[in-house]
Amino acid sequence: MIDIHKVPSPCYVMDEALLRKNLSLIKSVADRAGVEIILAFKSFAMWKSFPIFREYIRYTTASSVYEARLAYEEFGSKAHTYSPAYTDTDFPVIMRCSSHITFNSFSQFRRFYPMVEAFGEKITCGIRINPEYSEVEVELYNPCAPGTRFGVTADLLPETLPEGIEGFHCHCHCESSSYELEHTLQHIEEKFASWFPQIKWLNLGGGHLITRKDYDTEHLISLLKNLKARYPHLEIILEPGSAFTWQTGPLVASVVDIVENRGIKTAILDVSFTCHMPDCLEMPYQPAVRGAKTLPVDAIKTALTEENVYRLGGNSCLSGDYMGSWCFDHPLQIGERIVLEDMIHYTMVKTNMFNGIHHPSIAIWHTDNTLEVYKDFRYEDYRDRMS
Template identity: 80%
Template sequence: MIDIEKIPSPCYVMEEELLRKNLTLIKRVADESGAEIILAFKSFAMWKSFPIFREFIDHTTASSLYEARLAFQEFGSRAHTYSPAYVEEEFYDIMHYSSHITFNSFSQFRRFYPFVEKSDEKISCGIRINPEYSEVEVELYNPCAPGTRFGVTADLLPDTLPEGIDGLHCHCHCESDSYTFEHTLQHIEEKFSKWFSQIKWINFGGGHLMTRKDYDVEHLIALIKSFKQKYPHLEVILEPGSAFTWQTGVLVSRVVDIVESRGIKTAILDVSFTCHMPDCLEMPYYPKVRGTETLEGHKYEDGDEKRNIYRLGGNSCLSGDYMGSWKFDHELQIGEKIIFEDMIHYTMVKTNMFNGINHPSIAIWHINNQLEFYKEFRYEDYRDRMA
């Protein structure tokens, strides 16, 4: 358990023990189901922790040249790469860093597959499909929303896939359960199974939140085993992001001021929602704050100021850089630490330096109770980004 008193503020800190617990479960799912489960960098790319990951998994998935290069140089294996659109000036490097390349459209495939054919690299190519089915309710995160730019629908696939297409890739989940995956499988089989005999692998994408406490892991294993029994020649790939680092660490912050306007008290912190927790505003979702009761949608009433109810405000100049409300069991004090739970996935990868606000440090709390800093940010990090 992290000793919060030893953590400076602000700081993202991941617990090695919790990470290993997640990785152990993911490896069990892979071993028992026969699927390969790979890490999606779009959720987590803290490369100094990759030696721990390599004890449990062999590959990662990338969505850009830089992610593919990180996979090759820091994870030690070539990436499964997918991008909505490749550009010629980057594609040669992408081929060098990738074992699999998935194309979003046939126009992209026709343009770039000739480069793959002429390359000395061993690369397996696929096409992204769109099953036109998703249970993701927030349109911002729904890859199958009407008019989506992602993937090819079944009506646009030729009866015979072009030579060079080894696999199909789809993605239509977001922190979903195994029963959502079951429904998705039904739609994919119904629409695309007639092409299964022509391919070698199928990638069911990310969003499989198998490390969440209420996730039915045995059901997921059974689904994959049943699918592989029907299509024994197909390699099955899953590429979750959040599942790997779900509930493995926190963002430590502190109160730097407390302001009040018309009975609404706001604790201003040394972190920012817009800079350091952007998904909270984009989704939006209310993060859990340790030792508090979340009052989502709370309307302020007379007497709230006496009940230790606070908004939490970021330290940027964006007017909407705040969320509320949380009920504490005491009156907050300047200098007090505020702990945001579950802030390792989709946080560090999406942070920015708007307003020149410094990044929180990045650290890991090892099993031996030692704190190791992976990165501490300085003025030069901001200056070099703005050059």
């Protein structure tokens, strides 16, 4: 277990033992179901940890030219790449770094497929499909919401797919269960199965939270085995993001000040929600804090002083850079460590340097109980982004 007092503040720190536990489960599911499960960089791209990942998985998925390069140059295998729109500038590099390329539209396919044909190495191409079904409730994360820019609906597919389309890619989930996948598959098969004889692979996208405690992995394995039995010629691919690093480490922060206004106490931290935990404000959700009870947001407005209820505030100048409420078992003190749980996925890949605020370090706690700091951020990192 991570010794928090040996971790610098602020710092994202991943627990290698917990990571390996997740990776072992994912590999077991993939092997038993006979499918390929690959890592989505949009959730996690801490490349110095890739040697650990390579012990369990072979491939990754990219959504941009930089992610594709990361797959090829740092993970050591070519990416399964999808982007809403490729550009003439990026596409040659995308081809060099990708084994699979999925197009979002037929106009993009027609524009770039001649370049794929002229490329000296084999690349398999696909089209993103939209089954017009998703159980994702937060519209910000719903790729099948009405008016979405993602994918092609069944009514727009020609009876015979264009030469060069060898796969379908579909992404409809966000931290979803196997039962939501089951419902989605019913819609996919109902609308798109007539084209399955023309394709070689089916990518079921991400959002499969396989490593969550209540996830029914046996149901998932059965679901995927039955899918393969119905379409034995299809290679089935899943590309979860959060599942790989779910509950594998916290963001360690410190209290730098405590202020009170109209009876509301705010512990100001050396981290920022808007800079370092943006999903908390976007979704929104309150992260678990070690040693504290998460309360309803407005609970602080009626809390008694002796109840040790606090908001946690970020150190940016954004007025809304705070969350709350949390109840602690003691009055917080300046300098005290605050451990924000489960902060390895969709954090480092989305952070920013708004206000020039110091970016948390990135580290891993190894299985031999040693800390390795992968990256410390300095003034030059901020300066060099600006010009």
